[in-house]
Amino acid sequence: MQQLQRPKFMNLALLGLKMSTTAKCSILHRITGLILFLSVPLLLYVLNRSLVSASFYQVLYGFCSSGIMKVGYILLIFAFIYHLIAGIRFLFLDFHKGISLNQAKLTAKIVIIVSIILTAILGVLIW
Amino acid sequence: MVNRPVTGAHYGIISWLQQRVTAVIMLVITILFVASIAFIASQVDSSIVSWQKLFHHTIVKVVMQLFFLALLLHAWVGVRDIWMDYIKCNIIKLGLYVLTIVWLLLSLMYSVKVLWI
Helix, strand or coil: CCCCCCCCCCCCHHHCCCCCHHHHHHHHHHHHHHHHHHHHHHHHHHHHHHHHCCCHHHHHHHHHHCHHHHHHHHHHHHHHHHHHHHHHHHHHHHCCCCCCHHHHHHHHHHHHHHHHHHHHHHHHHHC | CCCCCCCCCCCCHHHHHHHHHHHHHHHHHHHHHHHHHHHHHHCCCCCHHHHHHHCCCHHHHHHHHHHHHHHHHHHHHHHHHHHHHHCCCHHHHHHHHHHHHHHHHHHHHHHHHHHHC
Protein backbone atom coordinates (compact mmCIF):
# COMPACT_ATOMS: atom_id res chain seq x y z
CA MET A 1 0.00 0.00 0.00
CA GLN A 2 1.44 3.35 -0.99
CA GLN A 3 2.03 5.84 1.79
CA LEU A 4 0.63 9.06 0.36
CA GLN A 5 2.07 12.26 1.72
CA ARG A 6 -1.10 14.11 2.51
CA PRO A 7 -0.79 17.65 3.86
CA LYS A 8 -1.50 17.43 7.56
CA PHE A 9 -3.44 20.04 9.43
CA MET A 10 -1.68 20.90 12.68
CA ASN A 11 -4.81 21.12 14.70
CA LEU A 12 -4.25 22.76 18.03
CA ALA A 13 -7.04 24.57 19.84
CA LEU A 14 -4.29 26.95 20.91
CA LEU A 15 -4.19 28.24 17.35
CA GLY A 16 -7.58 29.82 17.86
CA LEU A 17 -9.62 27.05 16.34
CA LYS A 18 -13.35 27.75 16.38
CA MET A 19 -15.03 25.22 18.60
CA SER A 20 -18.74 24.43 18.83
CA THR A 21 -20.42 24.24 22.22
CA THR A 22 -20.34 20.47 22.12
CA ALA A 23 -16.63 20.49 21.28
CA LYS A 24 -15.89 22.80 24.20
CA CYS A 25 -18.01 20.57 26.43
CA SER A 26 -15.98 17.56 25.40
CA ILE A 27 -12.49 19.01 25.74
CA LEU A 28 -13.37 20.60 29.07
CA HIS A 29 -14.48 17.16 30.24
CA ARG A 30 -11.06 15.80 29.33
CA ILE A 31 -9.21 18.72 30.92
CA THR A 32 -11.16 18.53 34.19
CA GLY A 33 -10.50 14.79 34.22
CA LEU A 34 -6.78 15.43 33.97
CA ILE A 35 -6.94 18.07 36.73
CA LEU A 36 -8.78 15.65 39.03
CA PHE A 37 -6.31 12.88 38.20
CA LEU A 38 -3.39 15.10 39.20
CA SER A 39 -5.06 16.25 42.42
CA VAL A 40 -5.96 12.81 43.80
CA PRO A 41 -2.94 12.54 46.14
CA LEU A 42 -3.50 16.07 47.41
CA LEU A 43 -7.15 15.36 48.15
CA LEU A 44 -6.20 12.14 49.93
CA TYR A 45 -3.71 14.11 52.00
CA VAL A 46 -6.40 16.61 52.99
CA LEU A 47 -8.74 13.75 53.87
CA ASN A 48 -6.02 12.13 55.94
CA ARG A 49 -5.29 15.29 57.90
CA SER A 50 -8.98 15.86 58.53
CA LEU A 51 -9.38 12.37 59.98
CA VAL A 52 -6.22 12.43 62.05
CA SER A 53 -6.22 15.69 63.95
CA ALA A 54 -8.87 17.65 65.76
CA SER A 55 -6.98 20.88 65.23
CA PHE A 56 -6.86 20.39 61.49
CA TYR A 57 -10.13 22.31 61.23
CA GLN A 58 -8.34 25.46 62.39
CA VAL A 59 -5.47 24.79 60.04
CA LEU A 60 -7.88 24.31 57.17
CA TYR A 61 -9.65 27.58 57.90
CA GLY A 62 -6.34 29.42 58.10
CA PHE A 63 -5.11 27.70 54.95
CA CYS A 64 -8.21 28.49 52.97
CA SER A 65 -8.61 32.11 53.96
CA SER A 66 -5.89 33.23 51.57
CA GLY A 67 -7.28 34.27 48.19
CA ILE A 68 -5.17 31.94 46.11
CA MET A 69 -6.22 28.82 48.04
CA LYS A 70 -9.86 29.84 47.77
CA VAL A 71 -9.56 30.19 44.01
CA GLY A 72 -7.73 26.87 44.00
CA TYR A 73 -10.42 24.87 45.67
CA ILE A 74 -13.24 26.62 43.82
CA LEU A 75 -11.47 25.47 40.68
CA LEU A 76 -11.20 21.94 42.07
CA ILE A 77 -14.88 21.90 43.02
CA PHE A 78 -15.79 23.13 39.54
CA ALA A 79 -13.55 20.49 37.96
CA PHE A 80 -15.25 17.72 39.92
CA ILE A 81 -18.82 18.95 39.39
CA TYR A 82 -18.29 19.72 35.70
CA HIS A 83 -16.67 16.35 35.05
CA LEU A 84 -19.54 14.61 36.83
CA ILE A 85 -22.36 16.48 35.05
CA ALA A 86 -20.71 16.27 31.62
CA GLY A 87 -20.05 12.60 32.35
CA ILE A 88 -23.76 12.03 32.92
CA ARG A 89 -24.41 13.73 29.57
CA PHE A 90 -21.97 11.29 27.93
CA LEU A 91 -23.69 8.35 29.61
CA PHE A 92 -26.98 9.50 28.11
CA LEU A 93 -25.28 9.75 24.72
CA ASP A 94 -24.03 6.17 25.16
CA PHE A 95 -27.64 5.12 25.47
CA HIS A 96 -28.37 7.15 22.33
CA LYS A 97 -30.39 9.74 24.21
CA GLY A 98 -29.85 13.25 22.92
CA ILE A 99 -27.92 12.21 19.83
CA SER A 100 -29.46 14.68 17.40
CA LEU A 101 -27.35 17.79 16.89
CA ASN A 102 -29.84 20.24 18.38
CA GLN A 103 -30.36 18.09 21.44
CA ALA A 104 -26.62 17.60 21.90
CA LYS A 105 -25.95 21.32 21.73
CA LEU A 106 -28.72 21.98 24.23
CA THR A 107 -27.51 19.38 26.72
CA ALA A 108 -23.98 20.72 26.44
CA LYS A 109 -25.22 24.16 27.41
CA ILE A 110 -27.25 22.71 30.27
CA VAL A 111 -24.15 20.92 31.55
CA ILE A 112 -22.16 24.12 31.74
CA ILE A 113 -24.93 26.12 33.38
CA VAL A 114 -25.74 23.43 35.95
CA SER A 115 -22.04 23.06 36.77
CA ILE A 116 -21.60 26.78 37.35
CA ILE A 117 -24.72 26.91 39.53
CA LEU A 118 -23.70 23.91 41.64
CA THR A 119 -20.16 25.24 41.97
CA ALA A 120 -21.54 28.61 43.06
CA ILE A 121 -23.75 26.97 45.67
CA LEU A 122 -20.96 24.81 47.06
CA GLY A 123 -18.46 27.63 46.79
CA VAL A 124 -20.64 29.96 48.80
CA LEU A 125 -21.29 27.30 51.41
CA ILE A 126 -17.59 26.68 51.88
CA TRP A 127 -16.27 30.22 51.41
CA MET B 1 -3.15 -8.59 15.34
CA VAL B 2 0.37 -10.03 15.53
CA ASN B 3 2.20 -6.73 15.18
CA ARG B 4 -0.15 -4.87 17.47
CA PRO B 5 1.81 -2.24 19.43
CA VAL B 6 1.38 -2.53 23.18
CA THR B 7 0.29 1.08 23.31
CA GLY B 8 -2.12 0.83 20.42
CA ALA B 9 -5.78 1.58 19.94
CA HIS B 10 -8.85 0.27 18.11
CA TYR B 11 -9.59 -2.50 20.59
CA GLY B 12 -10.95 -1.93 24.02
CA ILE B 13 -14.63 -2.56 24.47
CA ILE B 14 -13.71 -3.82 27.93
CA SER B 15 -11.99 -0.53 28.78
CA TRP B 16 -14.95 1.40 27.44
CA LEU B 17 -17.31 -0.58 29.64
CA GLN B 18 -14.93 -0.34 32.59
CA GLN B 19 -14.99 3.43 32.36
CA ARG B 20 -18.79 3.58 32.29
CA VAL B 21 -19.38 1.07 35.07
CA THR B 22 -16.84 2.68 37.40
CA ALA B 23 -18.37 6.07 36.61
CA VAL B 24 -21.82 4.92 37.70
CA ILE B 25 -20.41 3.28 40.83
CA MET B 26 -18.63 6.49 41.78
CA LEU B 27 -21.74 8.53 40.99
CA VAL B 28 -23.88 6.45 43.35
CA ILE B 29 -21.27 6.61 46.10
CA THR B 30 -20.90 10.37 45.62
CA ILE B 31 -24.63 10.87 46.06
CA LEU B 32 -24.69 8.70 49.19
CA PHE B 33 -21.64 10.50 50.56
CA VAL B 34 -23.02 14.00 49.95
CA ALA B 35 -26.32 12.97 51.53
CA SER B 36 -24.47 11.69 54.61
CA ILE B 37 -22.45 14.87 54.94
CA ALA B 38 -25.56 17.02 54.53
CA PHE B 39 -27.31 14.96 57.21
CA ILE B 40 -24.39 15.25 59.60
CA ALA B 41 -23.97 18.96 58.98
CA SER B 42 -27.62 19.54 59.76
CA GLN B 43 -27.26 18.05 63.25
CA VAL B 44 -27.05 20.58 66.03
CA ASP B 45 -23.84 19.28 67.57
CA SER B 46 -21.92 18.58 64.40
CA SER B 47 -18.21 19.27 64.30
CA ILE B 48 -14.97 17.88 62.99
CA VAL B 49 -15.51 15.00 65.42
CA SER B 50 -18.78 13.94 63.81
CA TRP B 51 -16.99 13.99 60.44
CA GLN B 52 -14.27 11.78 61.89
CA LYS B 53 -16.83 9.48 63.51
CA LEU B 54 -18.41 8.98 60.12
CA PHE B 55 -15.26 7.21 59.00
CA HIS B 56 -15.19 4.89 62.00
CA HIS B 57 -17.95 2.76 60.54
CA THR B 58 -16.66 -0.19 58.56
CA ILE B 59 -19.38 0.17 55.93
CA VAL B 60 -18.19 3.73 55.21
CA LYS B 61 -14.57 2.60 54.95
CA VAL B 62 -15.46 -0.28 52.66
CA VAL B 63 -17.63 1.83 50.37
CA MET B 64 -15.05 4.63 50.17
CA GLN B 65 -12.37 2.05 49.39
CA LEU B 66 -14.58 0.83 46.56
CA PHE B 67 -14.78 4.43 45.39
CA PHE B 68 -11.01 4.75 45.22
CA LEU B 69 -10.63 1.43 43.45
CA ALA B 70 -13.26 2.48 40.92
CA LEU B 71 -11.44 5.82 40.61
CA LEU B 72 -8.20 4.02 39.78
CA LEU B 73 -9.79 2.00 36.99
CA HIS B 74 -11.77 4.96 35.69
CA ALA B 75 -8.83 7.39 35.71
CA TRP B 76 -6.56 4.81 34.08
CA VAL B 77 -8.83 4.48 31.05
CA GLY B 78 -9.32 8.25 30.85
CA VAL B 79 -5.69 9.27 31.10
CA ARG B 80 -4.55 6.38 28.88
CA ASP B 81 -6.91 7.76 26.23
CA ILE B 82 -5.21 11.15 26.54
CA TRP B 83 -1.75 9.64 25.96
CA MET B 84 -3.11 7.50 23.16
CA ASP B 85 -4.57 10.52 21.41
CA TYR B 86 -1.66 12.92 21.61
CA ILE B 87 1.59 10.95 21.92
CA LYS B 88 2.85 9.43 18.68
CA CYS B 89 6.08 7.80 19.83
CA ASN B 90 5.32 4.36 21.27
CA ILE B 91 8.24 4.29 23.69
CA ILE B 92 7.32 7.61 25.27
CA LYS B 93 3.67 6.56 25.33
CA LEU B 94 4.57 3.35 27.12
CA GLY B 95 6.66 5.30 29.62
CA LEU B 96 3.75 7.61 30.33
CA TYR B 97 1.44 4.61 30.71
CA VAL B 98 3.77 3.19 33.35
CA LEU B 99 4.06 6.53 35.17
CA THR B 100 0.29 6.90 35.15
CA ILE B 101 -0.23 3.42 36.56
CA VAL B 102 2.41 3.97 39.25
CA TRP B 103 0.79 7.30 40.19
CA LEU B 104 -2.61 5.63 40.48
CA LEU B 105 -1.32 2.61 42.40
CA LEU B 106 0.53 4.81 44.88
CA SER B 107 -2.69 6.79 45.33
CA LEU B 108 -4.59 3.57 45.97
CA MET B 109 -2.06 2.46 48.61
CA TYR B 110 -2.35 5.88 50.19
CA SER B 111 -6.14 5.63 50.22
CA VAL B 112 -5.83 2.32 52.09
CA LYS B 113 -3.66 4.02 54.68
CA VAL B 114 -6.01 7.00 55.02
CA LEU B 115 -9.13 4.91 55.39
CA TRP B 116 -7.94 1.96 57.46
CA ILE B 117 -4.88 2.91 59.49
